[in-house]
Amino acid sequence: MLPLAALVAGCGTIVSSTETPSRPDTITRANLLGPYEGRVIEAGSDKPLAKALVVGSFGYSRGVGLRAPAGASVVETETDADGRYRVEAPATLPTGPSVRLDRFTLIVYARGFVAYRSDRDIDGDQVRFRRDFTQSGNVVRLLKMTPALSHAGHLEFLGVWGGPPRLSRALAWEFERAAPPGAAPPEAP
């Protein structure tokens, strides 16, 4: 019983280490709990983008060794007139002896622009691992959508097929315009 009691007693949330730098000018690692702040600008002109939708997700897992997904704390906000955003640490964290904050993911979406994800980037039709995300002083340069990138390709890059609610609503128009990945029903094999 003693080990079990010890397990129950140790209920503080574990915060994983992260490869993300705390700022662009340092190799010091970020605090996964945040806060996260940065600025969204239009690529090329460097003009700030106001009212861009910003989604921050703190993702959890649970279990010592045996890790199962344990949900996420999701924040949806907008950039201010100067294009700035700030995502605070979750007010409350899930409890349990092995609950762990695994990751933080930032998504920025503005209609007419290629969306931003903190964990991956898209160049043409090539999607790759993003390495320039930082906790503070992060600069999000949004490129305007071009015909070279289809809505279907953009949605696949973004990879959000349900919630979060505001993002889901914001994406509805793009799903309506997305050319279907497949055209006609295939012939029966």
Place this chain on the structure above:
Amino acid sequence: MTVALLSITASLVAYEAGTHARLTARAAVASRVDATLRAWGLREGLYQGLRVDVEHLDRRAAFRLRERLARVDPTWGGAADERGSQRALGWLVAGSVLEEAPASRGRHHFLDPRDGSGLVEPRPGIEWLLGAVAGADGEGSLAGALAGTNFTMVGEPADRWAISAENEWSVTTFHRELRSAVLDPDSTRRSAAMARALLALGSVAHVLQDMASPTHVRNDLVGGHLATPDSSTFDRSSRYERFVALAHAEIGPPTVPPPPATALRARFVALATATQRAFFSPGTLPSPVQLLPGTTAERAEAEANAGAPYPEPVVSGIDFRRESGYLAGAGVPHLASYRIDRTGRLRFDLDERCWADQARVLLPWAGAHSTGLLDHLARPGPRVSILSDGTAYVDAASLSPRAGHVVVFWEDEKGIRRELERHAVGAPAQPVAVPTEAVRLGAMLDGLDERGEPVVAARVIDL
């Protein structure tokens, strides 16, 4: 005792949930599933919104489903909104995430293709501890924690788990829900059933993807998931799993062609066999070899291979002119690292270069096999034709069914479906009179395919 046990418990899950989510999403887009969903009557294919109306479920089922869906990080792409709705692709992704929730389901994600066995590493102490943690975490009962029954380190082989009646999200579930999704009179219930069918399909894809993880095909839970603690005693994970999640966060589209069409369980065995032969896992590396004066590289390699728990991959290419280096494998320069320590023992290990090589090979394999699996299970149904006299003709012969029956149904403008006719496979197809109120017509094959495997395949056409 507890500390000792904790020091050798690590993540059971080969790939993190987000990795499975991305693998499944990429595989779905690369597959014919979009077109098949349209054939099933979902006009928007993978983008079709599907809602599970929990009001239609009993209280316990509604709670369980809500609890499960709340585990999905929305940025992975499989989180239903507050109404219980998301797109078809989201349900598929959610299934691939939730297959490992609770984590104890992962003990059924092992397969040794040499003898068809699953996880067999019974360790009472570790099992008790894992069960206790699960109980304290709400992932198992307190009684189970005390009795040590919350978790055992013995599981069904992955290929059997995928079709097991004990598995709530199996191929059997997929077929059962697909039948309802096609034939239920009520469109709301059909939508919910289709969502559940896709959850089950995603779950099965997850199990298959784990066959592209060396620990899962080399019966290597304890040794293979040894890890050093990260930020605290409780913060432990498989190095390979974490490496893939951090360094390969972007999973590319499948870059190798899907395997040739074959039976369901053979797909698991094929991927498991390829993975087992190609790569080591941490707990199945060759044992250290004591080098004596005059020991040649060939002799050391022979001893290493003799002391390895699996015959492949084979140790070769050791360069005794250096105290450390890498073994090369088939197509990879960093199969395993080796070094000769101060006592003259030749030791083997896996480091980040090895993980990177594994990921570079195995993730595309996982994606390609997932694509093949999705197309194998999600199939368009019999041809439905409207003849010049207005009657319908249904032809299931091209599907080459071995047994079963074909159900012909129609749908009115309110979305209500009714059965029109059913006939046994092999019976001569007869034209069927279509009701004048029908706006859609469909047919579903429910039986055994040409390999004798269960199949449910449907097609719906607009009139």
